[in-house]
């Protein structure tokens with residue numbers, strides 16, 4: 001029981017760590033915390049997964065996790081990164097999707113839906129129109145593409161489905 | 163060569179391909195014909211750099227001589243590099259960069275798809291991760307081949323010229339040597355000759371849609387598997403390796 005309580009504690013501490021590139025999202029929203037392990041000696045291991053291979057935020061996130069744990073008095077820990085199975089945007093939580101849309105970034109289509117439609121059916125985060133057009137496959141960060149809305153004419157970022 | 167030496171060499175090939183092409187794309191930073199492409203080329207370069215790090219870290223561990231990814235990237239001379247000659251060719255104009263990118267993306271997509279089924283779990287994991295990125299890279303370069311090929315007279319002519327100029331570098335992608343054979347026999351590596359039909363099919367469809375003519379197979383150059391490179395690699399390394407070689411313990 002003690003271990004369980006401690007585990008939930010670590011989880012709530014990690015939920016305070018933000019994605020440095022999209023600061024409305026926590027790393028929990030982003031779905032990159034693979035698991036939390038606690039050794040019998042009380043040592044904590046946080047296992048995370050990178051979004052994209054070359055994502056420069058990965059190292060910042062590891063440093064931020066370390067800072068947040070120390071800030072909350074957890075000193076005996078290690079942070080490991082695992083790439084398999086590869087991260088997918090389907091791991092972004094419902095809460096994360098809502099926050100993205102509110103922030104003006106169109107959340108990723110689910111992989112099932114994208115496969116069914118044959119395209120990703122991107123919805124404008126401003127006016128909710130589906131009448132949108134891709135400007136570029138790549139945007140300000142590796143995880144985003146640039147779109148524009150053909151109804152309200154607003155340009156916006158789309159969080160790519162991978 | 164022992165099995166271990168061969169796996170090391172095989173991983174270097176994969177890592178060096180990603181690293182050298184990524185370095186080439188980084189040269190476009192601030193120079194691309196439009197802002198969206200500046201972002202696209204550097205983002206793709208960043209993906210490739212991330213892939214290279216995973217392959218080279220693994221290579222260093224397999225070698226077991228204490229060389230990490232940085233040591234392998236910054237302290238090897240040209241004869242020790244294993245990237246395809248195609249990838250070290252200069253960027254040229256935007257059409258030349260896209261031709262190089264398109265033919266390699268089309269190949270790499272198939273190679274990663276097959277490598278994701280490798281009996282080597284770590285390698286399979288890297289390939290599965292990278293395949294997601296390469297899917298976007300291929301879509302991006304495919305779009306440009308079609309847009310420029312089936313565009314204005316000038317863009318068509320430039321795209322065709324770029325394809326003709328690079329064509330003889332492509333056969334090397336499908337070569338197999340003793341290392342490849344051994345890796346395939348162990349279930350670790352990919353039989354690249356088996357990718358040829360799928361690659362031809364994809365490339366032919368895209369070229370046809372782009373109204374471009376597939377060149378005749380009249381010439382080819384190769385040598386990367388033995389560390390024989392074109393003169394261009396030396397210049398890339400001179401720029402990429404200068405700082406760590408001049409200041410070996412430099413930190414950010």
Ligand SMILES: [Zn+2]
Nearest residue numbers: 124127149152
């Ligand atoms: Zn709109």
